[in-house]
Amino acid sequence: MPAVSKGDGMRGLAVFISDIRNCKSKEAEIKRINKELANIRSKFKGDKALDGYSKKKYVCKLLFIFLLGHDIDFGHMEAVNLLSSNKYTEKQIGYLFISVLVNSNSELIRLINNAIKNDLSSRNPTFMCLALHCIANVGSREMAEAFAGEIPRILVAGDTMDSVKQSAALCLLRLYKASPDLVLMGEWTSRVVHLLNDQHMGVVTAAISLITCLSSKNPDEFKTCVSLAVSRLSRIVSSASTDLQDYTYYFVPAPWLSCKLLRLLQCYPPPEDGAVKGRLVECLETILNKAQEPPKSKKVQHSNAKNAILFEAISLIIHYDSEPNLLVRACNQLGQFLQHRETNLRYLALESMCTLASSEFSHEAVKTHIETVINALKTERDVSVRQRAADLLYAMCDRSNAKQIVAEMLSYLETADYSIREEMVLKVAILAEKYAVDYSWYVDTILNLIRIAGDYVSEEVWYRVIQIVINRDDVQGYAAKTVFEALQAPACHENMVKVGGYILGEFGNLIAGDPRSSPLVQFNLLHSKFHLCSVPTRALLLSAYIKFINLFPETKATIQEVLRSDSQIRNSDVELQQRAVEYLKLSSIASTDVLATVLEEMPPFPERESSILAKLKKKKGPGAVSVELEDGKERGELNGGGDRGGDAAIAASNASTPSPSADLLGLRSAAPVSGVAPSAGSLLVDVFSEAGPAASSAGVNDDGFLSSTPPSAASEDPAPPLPESDELLNKFVCKNNGVLFENQLLQIGIKSEYRQNLGRMYLFYGNKTSVQFVSFSTTVSCPGELQSQLNVQTKTVEPLVEGGAQVQQVINIECLTDFIDAPLLNIKFRYGGALQNISLKLPVTINKFFQPTEMAAADFFQRWKQLSQPQQEAQKIFKASHGMDTEVLKAKLLGLGTALLENVDPNPENYVCAGVIQTKAQQVGCLLRLEPNAQAQPGEQMYRLTLRSSKDTVSQRVCDLLAEQF
């Protein structure tokens, strides 16, 4: 029985809970619950009207049963009845039930909303709070629709009680998070911001969460909060530990509010006003000073609260990244924590230092802690702390300490927790590549990686080492020798066999002079691993063998015999069998010259973003690898390979794959990838008249190439598109010409024309400097499914752009079917030695393929009605971002490509348009209606945009595109 039962305890409930607890088995529990459910059901169904108390008790029992994990499918109505009880305790249980269970039964929402409405207008603060808690707990769209207008009023009204204001603020926050379009602050903005000045600390504590969220979405509208927040913070920081009475927590004044204030300031750049900034810097210094003072209490709550503020202050300092003095002080403080006896503090210090490492002001200071961090990696008992240490080592790595850090990470890998191995492998691979001064070290590191953690070495990693070896002729001999030695080990990982097979196939000749690694020895070594390998590796080895025949004619007889054996030529795997047959035939009928051409050494890979880096980004999210110094200098020294390397590598070793464009012997499909002029290449390359393996990223479908080709590598972007590229894309939805991009070096202008499902785009690259751009190259790619939706062809541009000159590039576009994404344009060039790498979205949007259609009102409405299925319609209601000038609106709608139909809509304020989208696969008729409420106050002006078309994806896409235009 309960130790305490305050208020009016429900005896029946307590007995029931005791019964459940006394159940010896799951079955007994279920039996008891079913009995209770039957009892409650009969009570609810019974003729006798239940009194409020019994209703409350049964609803509470149902809630308990639900929280035990059982389904509840009745009782909602009774709970809703309780809402309108005038007894607080019944109302409260009713609300609790609704808060926990309402998702599953929303047809009652109207009744619930009614009850809430009554309580909100009751002027009884306790009832109002209950109602607000319920809205905040449910947070559904229906509730936002019903109450988003009312709650701001309650929040700022002068006569609202403090406790109600607190609930209203957070209630509004929850609604805003769930349905931002329905919560319009407008006229309330300034009064909400001024809640930061409220006398009541609780009101400030609640309101600031709302203000922070709103500020992060609309920083300009809320920017007056910065100075208010700074002065509030300053008052708290300088107050004595007893000034704030009950808002002091273990001798720390208002820790929650302090953290929230510091968090709010992180939505903004450093204050421009000198006085405000001075005051803030003072606060931050005080916080750092306090960390050095002796603790006022030995309780962990005291130090936690104090350090919570300290870490939040350090986050702000890092966010500003402009005060070297504070950054270095922050780093020193964290350095002390690295050896703290509290595991929590060590963890947080490692985490926070990771971000400090990326600041130029504190990078060196972070580096001084390397020994401590390495020690943490070796000795921490908690894997999550070790993971943080590994992250920090990665972040603090640079040329000066790369060898030490990579060595430590490698040795850690031998014992690392399984959950973090793959990520560790990627990090080692990236660091080894990025800071490789001598490439033999790089090759050693990667081979070690495969040896230690072969299972966790993803394809990207071993593709990458091959790309680099192919691109650097100074390391090829060393690589061949090292891999040969590594293969001597009795048990070596399959990934090692792949790298070995590939490298010996290309560069085995470089070590063949030594009798210990003569061609036949090499071959026998590789072949001794053959039977242990999976099909893709065997396929790769077969390709290595045919390359051997070219490199070393003396191995021909031995290899032919292997190929001819039943286990190859009659292999049950189609791929292996075909390779064996074709390689055998190729080696017997082709002349030495033909053989040498077909099996020529791989050409260098084009320089691209490292595929490993892309993989790590995908794994961790873009923020997590922000420490990557992705500037041109670092990358430039690398002469790195391309992310297509792996594909091309496999493709090259894979001349026999049954691709529709390959002839039986695989001669033609081998040609382009082995560096022969592309004009002699396969159909695929002819279509996309771009040189070399790069062409394959321009939308060529790789189907038919070896199945082990990872799809991720095939669709990888060359470099992540600029963050603003979506905005740039929006600029061109309603127009075809203009400046697409501009920075200090380069301007890209654009002119485009579209007819039916075809388009032609002229790009003008202007060199704004007086220095020439060299190695200028551009690639257009269609990521993901866009490959099959758009056909994009480009002509290559001259690799040299003189200072002040402009070059032109023509792009032909064919729309195969409707699409959503935009093609990516990647531009690379060197300016004064530094590599520039820019990715943009090409403004090709589905509406470009509109043909305007004129029609009369009757026709329009008839078609409108025909397209009445819900999925054919897309609708958006949104706030006007610009004025509602009629001429501007008309121009934009015409720019969209549709016909603007006059005198069709009965309301002359509205606009209707019609057009047909032309794609190769089909034509999609599209009707549009735009309804402005021009009479509303500026700032409250809204549009409703409705699209109907015969295809749901088209309606949605055009609606999304157009909604950004007004």
Place this chain on the structure above:
Amino acid sequence: MQFMLLFSRQGKLRLQKWYVPLSDKERKKISRDLVQTILARKPKMCSFLEWRDLKIVYKRYASLYFCCAVEDQDNELITLEIIHRYVELLDKYFGSVCELDIIFNFEKAYFILDEFLLGGEAQETSKKNVLKAIEQADLLQEVRLLTDP
């Protein structure tokens, strides 16, 4: 904060509060996964862990684990103290709270939490103010009881 879970050493959920819309099925899966993960950790380990794209902050009080999921930019230490303040509130209300109090008076545990945190954010951090609100509500019940027949 995205959600808060209270569970026993045996892995029984004692309280669950969700501040983001999730289906019942997802909630069950998340609770199961997390309870398992946290129970497997050793006592001296740190109170924070990365889990999916969230940060988990947890602490054990006697037989009960208190566990919060916060977003990436949220402050771990202050979340730890949120947990502690909630424990203090329960303790003050029930008078040295134990797991049984929360089992038998689960509705009170929810009411106290709603006064303290709303929508996943701290609404009122003053212990006095939160308890005052709860006590007023209790008073309201008793007054009603007295006046009702």
